[in-house]
Amino acid sequence: MRIIGGTLKGRRFNPPKNLPVRPTTDMAKEALFNIIQNKVDIEGLNVLDLFSGTGNISLEFASRNAAKITSVDLNYGCVNYLKNTAKECNLNQIKVTKGNVFKFLSTETAQYDFIFADPPYDISKIPDIARLVFERNLLTENGILVVEHQSLQNLEGHPNFVEKRKYGYSTFSFFENKNSSNNI
Template sequence: MRIIGGKLKGLRLNPPKNLPVRPTTDMAKEALFNILLNQIEFEDITVLDLFSGTGNISMEFASRGAAQVTSVDRSQQCVFYLKDTTRQHGLTQVQTFKADVFKYLDMETEQYDLIFADPPYDLNKIPEIPKIVFAKNLLKPDGLLIVEHQSMQNLSNHPAFVEQRKYGHSSFSFFRVTEAEN
């Protein structure tokens, strides 16, 4: 696992083996950030990273100049690892929260430019994520929600769904605020 762009490009991340995570592969992450490179300016955006795990995605956004990255995971070990790693590398814009993601979303009122969710693949509430994000208006105008999930799962029935990109067993589904929702 490594940072693929920005000021920490090439940094190898070596999280403890006992973390309860399934990190986004370097290949899928590189493909995702190539897509995003053509759609958004990383500098000064606000990002919410749900089910952040090792913080691999949070650190990628921070390395590329995001102004604020909020990382949420229920594992204390993951939160400690991310806090320690971001401190070591001067990524002061990353804030970590130990919380159940759905409880966090229920209380969240801030809007973000980009929300990334990488829930456990066996979580049966994955389709709830776009519903909650859009019902609570958590994206800024032109904001983007990305949900990583198993390729066999289909999230296209949400009105804000834009596209699904498949990378082996993993897929990214993209959702955008539509004009009617602004």
């Protein structure tokens, strides 16, 4: 796992092999951040990283000076790895929360400029992510939600769906706040 941009560009991280993760590939992550950078100024964003795993996406946002990153994962090993890595790199804008993402979304009241979700591909509740984000009004005006999922799954039925980008077996589905003038 490596950081592809920002102050930590080129830095490699070696998370423990026993973590139950499927990190976003460098190619897909680079494509994702190219899309994001063309749409919003990452510096100063308030980001929510759901199913954060090793923190690959959280660390990338922090390297690019996002103001605040909330990372949520259920696995104790992943949470500790990301906490320790953020501390080691002096990335104080990362706040790591251990918890069930769906329970978190059901009770969260803060709003975020950007929400990224990379759930395990085998869970059936992936479509609930967009539903909960928009029902709970968790995106700011001009806010963007990106859900990474297997390419065979289709999330286009949600009214806030904008587009999808496919990278091998993975797809990024983009959603936006309908009050937004930011078109992806």
